[in-house]
Amino acid sequence: MTKPHLILGNARYSSWSMRPYLVLERAGIEYTAEFHPLRTDKFREEVRKVSPFGLVPALMLGDETISDSLAISEWAAEKVPSLWPKDEVARGMARMLAGQMHAGFQPIRRELPMDLGRDHKPRKALSDEVFAEIARMKIGWGMALHRSGGPFLFGDWSIADAFYTPVASRFRTFAIELEPEFQDYCDLLLAQPEFLKWEAMAADEDWVIEDYLPPDEA
Ligand SMILES: N[C@@H](CCC(=O)N[C@@H](CS)C(=O)NCC(=O)O)C(=O)O
Structure with a gap:
């Protein structure tokens, strides 16, 4: 099974991206990640392909996506309730x-x-x-x-x-x-x-x- 894949904005600026990153890391859940620079055409093109609202963070689970920092955190907490x-x-x-x-x-x-x-x-x-x-x-x-x-x-x-x-x-x-x-x-x-x-x-x-x-x- 493919690992969950987390789509993120710049680490420097994207506070919404940081939150589920911290959660998945703390939970010890295996995942892969990619970063996209905010406020660029590349961001708009690439992120809209996978994130329903064109926003990061987005967690790809196979061919389905959860896009929202709190929703991703809740998904992680279902696996690791101590979150x-x-x-x-x-x-x-x-x-x-x-x-x-x-x-x-x-x-x-x-x-x-x-x-x-x-x-x-x-x-x-x-x-x-x-x-x-x-x-x-x-x-x-x-x-x-x-x-x-x-x-x-x-x-x-x-x-x-x-x-x-x-x-x-x-x-x-x-x-x-x-x-x-x-x-x-x-x-x-x-x-x-x-x-x-x-x-x-x-x-x-x-x-x-x-x-x-x-x-x-x-
Ligand atoms: N409520 C969303 C907010 C996500 C959000 O606003 N993300 C910003 C980046 S920090 C974004 O993707 N902006 C895209 C844009 O400005 O084009 C969440 O919790 O994930």
């Missing part, structure tokens, strides 16, 4: 926090886009909305960390942590200041072997999106 917390209330909450990230926090995504090649300097102007969203995000993190005692949101690493790892990288590359408890959590996410592998792949890429941020913010 979600064992306790059913914690599991519900982990799905809630992953769901919040999957469906919300637009100002954070818009104004602090993931760029693993950025040199850790603050963005000149950030809206009040972004700070309000960071505060909301920290309410979720605080609730989970206090309940579980850490070090990950629900004690052991789970899909919820995979969903917030790109955020931790955004906070680092845009030098967002956090209280020690949340800084420690972000540092822990960014020290995980799966993230370090992804970061190394990003450093090896020579695909750069020139106008990723306006020039005065670059």
